[in-house]
Amino acid sequence: MQSDNRLFGDAAKIFTGAAGTLAGAAREAEAGVRERAREWIGGLDFVSREEFEAVKAMAVAARDENDVLRARIEKLEAAKE
Template sequence: MSQNNRIFDDLGRLMNEAAGVADGVRREVETVVKSQAQRIVVDMDLVKREDFDALRELVQVQGEEIDALRKELAALKVAKAN
């Protein structure tokens, strides 16, 4: 009976070690995948979100300024025609 217990103890220890190894492999794979994903993003030369938002705001402000200038120009043309 004690021989059976020892076999089960050894089997349990072996399974725990295998689980630890599997967890280490999982972490290593995650690290490699994350590194590859970061490298791909850098190679794609993507714009940072902050830069995109700043440029979008600038374009919006300039669009509003252009609209105001168009209205002013139209008013000046009407005033000149009179």
């Protein structure tokens, strides 16, 4: 009877060790995937929201200025004729 309990105890220790090993491997794999994703995303040319909004505002201002200058040119050309 004692030997049966020892057998189950040893099996439980083996399964517990295997579960710990698998959990550690899963954590390492997850960390590796996260690192690869950071490297991949870091290599792309993403801009922050603030940078995007600043450039967008500059484009709107340039477009407005262009419209004003176009109207001015058309007025000068009309006066020339």
